Amino acid sequence: MMKATIYDVAKAAGVSIATVSLVINGKGKISEERRNEIKQIMMQMGYKPSMIASALTGKKTYALGLLVPDISNPFFAEIARAVEDEGQRHGYSVFICSTDNKDEKVERYAELLQQKNVDGVIIGTGLKDLSVLDPLLKANIPVTLLARELPSVEVPSVVVDDYKGGSAAAEHLIMLGHRNLAVLAEQDSISSSRERVRGFRATAEQAGLPLDPAFVLSTSIKEAKAKASELFQSGNRPTAIFCCNDLLAIGALQAAKELGVRIPEECSIVGFDDTVLASVTDPPLTTIAQPIEQLGQTALQLLVRQIGKPGESPERVVLPPSLTIRKSTAMRASI
Amino acid sequence: MMKATIYDVAKAAGVSIATVSLVINGKGKISEERRNEIKQIMMQMGYKPSMIASALTGKKTYALGLLVPDISNPFFAEIARAVEDEGQRHGYSVFICSTDNKDEKVERYAELLQQKNVDGVIIGTGLKDLSVLDPLLKANIPVTLLARELPSVEVPSVVVDDYKGGSAAAEHLIMLGHRNLAVLAEQDSISSSRERVRGFRATAEQAGLPLDPAFVLSTSIKEAKAKASELFQSGNRPTAIFCCNDLLAIGALQAAKELGVRIPEECSIVGFDDTVLASVTDPPLTTIAQPIEQLGQTALQLLVRQIGKPGESPERVVLPPSLTIRKSTAMRASI
DNA sequence: CTGAAAGCGCTTACAG
DNA sequence: CTGAAAGCGCTTACAG
Numbered sequence: 001m002m003k004a005t006i007y008d009v010a011k012a013a014g015v016s017i018a019t020v021s022l023v024i025n026g027k028g029k030i031s032e033e034r035r036n037e038i039k040q041i042m043m044q045m046g047y048k049p050s051m052i053a054s055a056l057t058g059k060k061t062y063a064l065g066l067l068v069p070d071i072s073n074p075f076f077a078e079i080a081r082a083v084e085d086e087g088q089r090h091g092y093s094v095f096i097c098s099t100d101n102k103d104e105k106v107e108r109y110a111e112l113l114q115q116k117n118v119d120g121v122i123i124g125t126g127l128k129d130l131s132v133l134d135p136l137l138k139a140n141i142p143v144t145l146l147a148r149e150l151p152s153v154e155v156p157s158v159v160v161d162d163y164k165g166g167s168a169a170a171e172h173l174i175m176l177g178h179r180n181l182a183v184l185a186e187q188d189s190i191s192s193s194r195e196r197v198r199g200f201r202a203t204a205e206q207a208g209l210p211l212d213p214a215f216v217l218s219t220s221i222k223e224a225k226a227k228a229s230e231l232f233q234s235g236n237r238p239t240a241i242f243c244c245n246d247l248l249a250i251g252a253l254q255a256a257k258e259l260g261v262r263i264p265e266e267c268s269i270v271g272f273d274d275t276v277l278a279s280v281t282d283p284p285l286t287t288i289a290q291p292i293e294q295l296g297q298t299a300l301q302l303l304v305r306q307i308g309k310p311g312e313s314p315e316r317v318v319l320p321p322s323l324t325i326r327k328s329t330a331m332r333a334s335i
Numbered sequence: 336m337m338k339a340t341i342y343d344v345a346k347a348a349g350v351s352i353a354t355v356s357l358v359i360n361g362k363g364k365i366s367e368e369r370r371n372e373i374k375q376i377m378m379q380m381g382y383k384p385s386m387i388a389s390a391l392t393g394k395k396t397y398a399l400g401l402l403v404p405d406i407s408n409p410f411f412a413e414i415a416r417a418v419e420d421e422g423q424r425h426g427y428s429v430f431i432c433s434t435d436n437k438d439e440k441v442e443r444y445a446e447l448l449q450q451k452n453v454d455g456v457i458i459g460t461g462l463k464d465l466s467v468l469d470p471l472l473k474a475n476i477p478v479t480l481l482a483r484e485l486p487s488v489e490v491p492s493v494v495v496d497d498y499k500g501g502s503a504a505a506e507h508l509i510m511l512g513h514r515n516l517a518v519l520a521e522q523d524s525i526s527s528s529r530e531r532v533r534g535f536r537a538t539a540e541q542a543g544l545p546l547d548p549a550f551v552l553s554t555s556i557k558e559a560k561a562k563a564s565e566l567f568q569s570g571n572r573p574t575a576i577f578c579c580n581d582l583l584a585i586g587a588l589q590a591a592k593e594l595g596v597r598i599p600e601e602c603s604i605v606g607f608d609d610t611v612l613a614s615v616t617d618p619p620l621t622t623i624a625q626p627i628e629q630l631g632q633t634a635l636q637l638l639v640r641q642i643g644k645p646g647e648s649p650e651r652v653v654l655p656p657s658l659t660i661r662k663s664t665a666m667r668a669s670i
Numbered sequence: 671c672t673g674a675a676a677g678c679g680c681t682t683a684c685a686g
Numbered sequence: 687c688t689g690a691a692a693g694c695g696c697t698t699a700c701a702g
Contacts, residue, residue, distance in 0.1 A: 282617025
């Protein structure tokens with residue numbers, strides 16, 4: 001059985017396809033009678049207009065792209081859920097695009113999304129090179145940034161105040177008496193990570209605790225454990241480590257367990273994100289919480305607004321992070 | 336600047352759009368010269384064919400739907416990643432659809448995906464009612480089942496052997512000397528959960544340990560902790576609990592911590608799935624591992640095959656689960 | 671080897 | 687209040 005088209009409905013209703021189109025879109029002036037009659041017929045036939053046909057005619061595709069480093073990373077999975085839900089609320093569906101923070105993948109997805117005529121894309125992935133977004137920008141596809149900064153690109157964005165988050169982590173640790181601080185950061189290309197480190201460092205310095213460059217390590221999630229091991233085995237072992245995301249912190253936790261370093265007694269660890277992971281680790285992670293749901297929702301809303309009126313000057317919303325204290329931090333042991 | 340269309344390319348190349356279309360699709364007999372010349376021009380103009388236009392012309396949309404209960408659940412997030420990657424390999428993009436296991440949402444997504452003309456959909460969500468898939472089936476959209484059984488529907492499927500998984504959990508616990516077993520299951524409507532319980536129960540009974548009905552509790556993830564508390568506070572407290580997924584197990588772990596029940600000394604806990612969560616809990620979770628990546632990959636492959644030749648009789652592949660022993664299980668304490 | 675033409679399923683002015 | 691017609695950007699026979 002072929003799917004019914006607008007022609008079938010029109011024929012069954014004894015009207016033109018234009019009229020049917022009008023009732024589908026609730027436009028034009030059509031008598032209530034006719035309108036209801038046609039709706040009835042559509043129901044009976046199980047007719048649903050093809051979105052791809054209507055998209056071709058200049059309307060929107062109601063599809064969005066969501067670029068994230070990795071959908072299987074709980075942080076982004078939670079973001080995705082928020083984006084999906086808010087998207088549904090506005091009539092949009094979302095394509096997942098995991099980029100592994102690789103420019104080539106970003107580029108491939110950018111082209112793909114453009115070919116698919118998506119109405120917009122949320123960029124939650126790192127970008128070394130702005131030019132990877134060219135396909136999107138050229139095609140006039142609205143873009144909004146989620147938890148990323150892009151210098152010199154005028155687009156809406158939601159971020160959490162990463163600087164403040166890093167700062168809050170430092171304050172917490174300093175308050176607990178720690179003097180010998182280390183940082184496990186993401187790759188340098190990730191601006192959010194840089195900001196977190198910057199905030200952490202500034203606050204540490206204000207307290208008279210300049211960071212030892214050897215104790216500020218950039219790493220990937222895979223290598224986090226190894227880098228943390230280095231830290232634990234270094235001569236002047238730090239008594240506290242600030243990790244720029246929970247996954248990194250988990251790597252540190254694992255390294256500690258392997259080396260028999262007791263957390264938090266011998267070393268405090270602070271994460272960042274507060275995904276589901278943070279509450280289930282051993283010990284549960286003290287971490288800087290991002291308002292994940294709000295991030296996703298806001299990104300979607302900004303994008304939709306942008307789709308609605310492309311002219312608008314891009315909005316930038318900054319959400320506050322918050323410190324969630326669990327069991328991975330404690331007073332520095334008196335030596 | 337408007338996006339270039341096939342007409343622009345044709346004009347620039349001084350040929351008809353038919354010819355351009357032919358070179359796009361690598362079809363027809365066109366002289367190498369012309370072909371390369373036209374390709375050149377397409378490159379220069381940054382021309383990329385619109386997938387929605389080509390989809391309208393009867394070709395595929397190269398879009399797929401992935402129905403899962405919740406993309407923010409790490410198990411499904413990991414599945415999604417595998418599906419996405421394998422999809423890319425075959426040229427497909429995927430829409431995320433979180434259903435919360437609610438029929439209404441499944442139905443809404445089924446309709447939506449049909450309207451979007453997706454080439455196929457992977458169903459990894461629970462379905463109380465088969466009729467929710469009607470929109471898809473009627474529209475002749477291929478469907479494949481991932482980790483779900485659907486009686487009386489003839490479609491390809493990948494599952495892990497849930498029965499065997501439940502059985503393996505029971506064996507492990509019995510081997511450790513446990514006699515007083517409890518089960519935390521998902522809602523009854525989830526067939527995979529039912530199978531796991533069935534396998535667990537059968538193996539327990541074979542060992543002469545029939546399950547106390549009061550100790551086999553169906554619950555949601557939200558209520559897992561509360562249900563586990565009941566278990567821990569019941570008169571004849573179980574010494575081991577089999578949880579039908581890791582999230583449920585985490586609920587049990589949390590309940591135990593709250594009540595001061597030491598795991599695994601006072602009670603062993605076995606999970607199911609082996610997502611990233613299992614390795615970070617306190618204590619790390621002994622769990623029945625699903626081959627998650629393989630599940631996602633296989634589902635995608637089966638779907639693509641189905642899209643290729645709709646006639647084929649549906650394949651059913653069964654993947655083996657495996658026991659991953661961590662620290663949440665131990666010998667029963669001698670009383 | 672290549673072009674003219676019809677058609678995919680819609681929407682949108684434009685008439686009436 | 688409703689219909690005829692053009693057009694969205696492609697693909698696919700069909701000619702030549």
